[in-house]
Structure formats: C-alpha cells, structure tokens
Amino acid sequence: MGTLRGDNGGGERPQDGGGLPDLPPEWGTIIIPDDAGALDDDGTSIRRQFRRAAMRRRWRRRLHLKPEPIGRATDDSPGLAVPLLIMSIAVIATLVSLFAVAWPRRNPDGTPQLTPPSPAAVVTLAGLSLFNPQGEAVPIRDLTPGVVLLVEGCSCEELITGTVDAVAASKAPSAQVLVVGVRAPSLPSGLNDKVKVRAFADPNSSIRAAVPFLAPSRTTAAILVAADGHVLRAVSSVTTADSFDFELANLAVTPSSTA
Secondary structure (H helix, E strand, O other), X not given: OOOOOOOOOOOOOOOHHHHOOOOOHHHOOOOOOOOHHHHHHHHHHHHHHHHHHHHHHHHHHHOOOOXXXXXXOOOOOXXXXXXXXXXXXXXXXXXXXXXXXXXXXXXXXXXXXXOOOOHHHOOEOOOOEEEOOOOOEEEHHHOOOEEEEEOOOOOOHHHHHHXXXXXXXXXXXXXXXXXXXXXXXXXXXXXXOOOOEEEEEOOOOHHHHHOOOOOOOOOOEEEEEOOOOEEEEEEEOOOOHHHOHHHHHHHXXXXXXXX
C-alpha cells in the first residue's frame, strides 16, 4: 500500500501543531468558530477603533500636534476630549476676566463711580502778571483770591457793579475784583466800598491764553481764582454775576483745606 498523505514521504507522524510555528503567548487561546458570522461583533469593534484612530490623526494634523504614539488607538485612549476640555476652560476663564474688567463699577449707593480729574486739567494763573494804570507789573498771586473780569472792548458797568455786590454779599468778602482789558479800563462810580476793585491791563491777553476753555474771541468772561492762583471757574460770554455767584464762597477756602 502507498504511504499516507502528509507523512513527509517517510511514513512518520507529523510534528506537534501540524508543522506550524507557535503563536505568541500573549494572544491567549485562539478559538475559531464554525460560523464566521459569530465574528461580526468583533469586526464592528475593530472597525470602530480604526475610525476613531483615523479621526484622531486628522484632528492632530489640523491642530499641528505631534503624531499619536503607536499603540494609543484604543478605547482607553483619551483622544481629543482632554485637550478640548482644557481649551474650553481657558477660553471661558479669559472671557469672564474680560467681562469683569470692562463691566462698569458702581459705588455702594448705586451711583456710577466717576474718574477724578487729571492733574493736567488744573489751570493756574500764579505765574502771570498784570499791569496797573501806571504801567507797573503786578503778579496775580499778590491779587488773589479774586474774580477776574475780562472786559475787552466793553464798559460792562452793570457786570462790574453786580460782581462787586455779589462778592460783598458772599462768604468771601476779602476777595478782590480785577477788571482787566487790553488797556486798563475805567471803573464805574458808586461801587460797594466793602470790596477792593482794581483795573489792570493785559496787553498780550495772557490770561485768556492760559485758560484753554475760554472763548478765544474778544468776549466778556469771568474767572474765579483761588488764593493759590488756580482757576476755580471760568465763564465765557458772561453778562451778569448770576452765572457764577453761587461759587463765590469757594474763594474763601484756603489752599491747605482744599488739598
């Protein structure tokens, strides 16, 4: 009789495993089912892992991240969830801080909190001088506190008289009234003798130039000057003392108490 098929032609028994190499031990026990349809669930799981790995690779390329290490494409891999969560928290924290900075603050009583004026907005006349009718220069700091009336091209008798009476009735009777023009103007008669009124010339219009919020034209103006020379109030196109008489009491405040 002939030899059996598969006996290597010598009638010997085949080696263990049919002559195939051994499988890696970490694979465990391999069971091959009789029906291939039983592997559908495993195939679906493997395809899902492949799709997730492909999606992670696409997102890493879009975000310019380093390639994912081999062996991370499993269900246990965090993927993009952790980076996206960190980025979301950072964006939300940034937006909250921006809203906190930009939101208008209010005082406890509900009124808006106003920003104090800048020191650059303070105007002073302490370094200027005026000229008396004799042509002598007199520093303004020697004439304060007082009300400066700019009356270029106007006799302004009613304005001068009303200002003198308002100063006399105020809480600052020691304040002077300085009537100023390009040339020393003439003073009306019958002024209240409780207030010192003097006429001065300002040929270079230095006072009008020093107060930036006055009208540049040759219009009447009233300037309230404190004892230290800084401007408390300036009114352009003034005709009566009613425009500033309620602030005359501020002329009585000394520089030390305003600091």
